[in-house]
Amino acid sequence: MEDYFETFRLNVKFYREQKKMSQSQLAIGADCTNGLIGQIEAGTTKPSFDRIVNIAAALQVHPADLFLRNASTTVSDTKSIIRKELIPQIEEFVERRL
Template sequence: MGLKQIFIANLRKIRRAAGLSQMQLAFHCNTAPSYIGEIEIGRRFPSIEMIEKIAAALQVQPQLLFADQPRAPRRTTPRDFSFLPETLKKDLLKRVTAATQKVLQKY
């Protein structure tokens, strides 16, 4: 497997292990989700600057993206949901609260 293919496989694996969608990763890298998708299917390859942004967003060292067998990063900080609109956050909180209350009523 070539270095480009290793990078692509590692990017996808590490992004998923970090619990980020392509859209979330793109948001953190200040780029378009379609660009991240094109990287992951091998149509485009990022610049050094973008590789640094991707690594920072995934909270890994950039060289880990080129390692033959990367370790999945351990999430040490809570996920950042600041990219979600406030209305969606409120709706999600309302639904989670209702579901929790429903479960608690059974016990």
């Protein structure tokens, strides 16, 4: 089974660095201590669900993106493809067959 915590901690660091935030800035935004962010990124502690949501909000990403990078974008892209390509094809098929 995949180690979701390992992915989570690496994604927290990835998004924090992408936003050019220090651990202290992220801690302030997530309403926790700088030490906790450091421990999460080092893999020595696991945050609660509420803390995960706060960290995601501070990083301005969907919480799912912390477990699967760009997960929310992927879902959005999939929905867009369905709306733009598949639905018109289905409608055309229905019109021809009925």
